[in-house]
Every structure is written in structure tokens, then in C-alpha cells.
Amino acid sequence: MNELLEHLEYGELQVTGRLVDASNATLYARCTYAEKSIPVIYKPVAGERPLWDFPDGNLAQREYAAYRISEIGKFSVVPPTVLRDGPFGVGMVQQWIDIDEEVDLAEFYRTDDPRLRKMALFDAVINNTDRKIGHLLPTVDGVLRGCDHGVTFHEEDKLRTVLWQWADKPLAEEEKAILQDLLQVLQKDPSEILELITDDEFDALVMRIQRLLEQERFPSPSEDWPAVPWPPF
Numbered sequence: 001m002n003e004l005l006e007h008l009e010y011g012e013l014q015v016t017g018r019l020v021d022a023s024n025a026t027l028y029a030r031c032t033y034a035e036k037s038i039p040v041i042y043k044p045v046a047g048e049r050p051l052w053d054f055p056d057g058n059l060a061q062r063e064y065a066a067y068r069i070s071e072i073g074k075f076s077v078v079p080p081t082v083l084r085d086g087p088f089g090v091g092m093v094q095q096w097i098d099i100d101e102e103v104d105l106a107e108f109y110r111t112d113d114p115r116l117r118k119m120a121l122f123d124a125v126i127n128n129t130d131r132k133i134g135h136l137l138p139t140v141d142g143v144l145r146g147c148d149h150g151v152t153f154h155e156e157d158k159l160r161t162v163l164w165q166w167a168d169k170p171l172a173e174e175e176k177a178i179l180q181d182l183l184q185v186l187q188k189d190p191s192e193i194l195e196l197i198t199d200d201e202f203d204a205l206v207m208r209i210q211r212l213l214e215q216e217r218f219p220s221p222s223e224d225w226p227a228v229p230w231p232p233f
Contacts, residue, residue: 044091155203
């Protein structure tokens with residue numbers, strides 16, 4: 001476990017605020033460990049609102065599963081995340097990301113920036129049904145992260161995103177290599193991800209990666225499901 005993950009896992013959480021625009025309880029907190037304090041987001045399972053198409057009390061696990069897929073697949077688009085106990089019970093704890101205020105997200109999300117392309121491929125893999133503009137977190141050092149991955153990994157194709165610039169575009173060789181490596185790891189040892197999502201959802205995850213590799217292109221918007229989340233920001 002690296003130093004930051006150890007901090008998130010074992011640090012003392014002190015909730016200092018709440019993000020009021022979030023549909024589920026999304027708490028701003030300080031995480032203190034070894035006399036060092038960092039800002040984090042804490043989403044307790046107890047604060048999750050039931051959804052008609054996702055199991056109750058499972059969004060935090062999906063957030064963590066998204067982080068693990070980001071790391072296993074070397075996408076590196078999800079901030080360091082852990083599942084742990086906290087002041088309001090078990091939940092997801094994630095490093096807070098300060099965004100670059102100079103970036104106009106309303107303009108940025110429409111560009112062909114390669115960082116957005118990597119995010120779009122990641123979302124296709126995890127079947128993200130809620131990639132909004134405000135979930136994009138560009139930093140001053142040029143890194144792009146994404147947040148809010150609770151509604152992911154559904155067994156039905158439900159991709160909803162604002163990042164459709166590459167719809168039906170061919171995958172690059174390096175992108176196919178990333179997918180091949182990810183698929184190999186998941187098929188060799190599925191146990192970690194199977195602890196976080198259902199068997200059917202894991203099978204669908206594998207099938208999505210296989211389909212991307214077979215078709216060798218980015219997915220296109222579905223005619224059976226809204227292509228863009230609402231509101232988009």
C-alpha cells in the first residue's frame with residue numbers, strides 16, 4: 001500500500017462540510033494520519049439514496065471498483081480511493097482534488113484533448129451512466145481526474161456521457177494494448193472486483209472489453225438509452 005492509500009485507509013476522519021448539490025450524502029472531511037492532514041470526500045453507504053436500477057447500499061463499492069479498474073488498466077483517471085469505516089459508517093473515502101480554476105469546463109469537455117479521450121475509453125469500460133461535465137477534474141499540473149463513479153458496472157449497456165467526440169472512431173494501438181492487458185488481469189484473477197460487483201456485472205464488464213477489442217472502435221450513442229446525463233453539468 002502506498003503512502004497516500006495508507007493515509008486514506010487509516011487516518012482519522014473529521015467531517016467539516018457537505019456538498020449540497022450531490023444527490024447522495026457527499027461529505028467533505030479532513031483525514032489526519034501521522035500528524036498530516038489532507039482533504040477528502042467521504043460518501044457513507046448510509047447516505048445513499050435508493051436507485052431503481054442499482055442494488056441498495058452498493059454505490060460506494062462501485063466507486064472503489066472504478067478506482068481499481070482505473071489502476072489495474074493503467075488509466076490513472078480516478079483519485080486514490082478506499083473503502084473503510086468512518087464517522088457515519090462504512091463508505092468510500094477519496095482524495096480531494098483541487099481543480100485548475102483557469103480551465104473553462106464548458107469549453108474543455110468538447111475538445112479532442114487526449115486526456116478526455118482516455119476518460120471516454122475508461123467510461124466505456126466501466127459502463128459509466130453519469131459522466132457529467134462537472135465530474136471532470138483538471139489540475140494545475142496538467143492531470144485529469146474524474147469523480148462520481150457510483151452508477152457504473154451495470155450489466156445492461158447504459159453509457160451516458162458528455163464525451164462523445166470519439167464515437168465510432170478507431171481505437172489506437174496503445175488503447176487496444178491497454179484493454180488487452182486489463183482483460184488478461186481480470187480473467188486471471190477476478191476475485192478483487194467480484195467482491196465489489198455482482199457476477200453478472202463482472203461478466204458484462206469482461207464482455208464490454210472484449211467487444212471493444214473485437215470492434216476496434218469507441219462505442220456510439222445508444223438509440224435505446226439517453227446518451228447524455230441530465231443535467232449535463
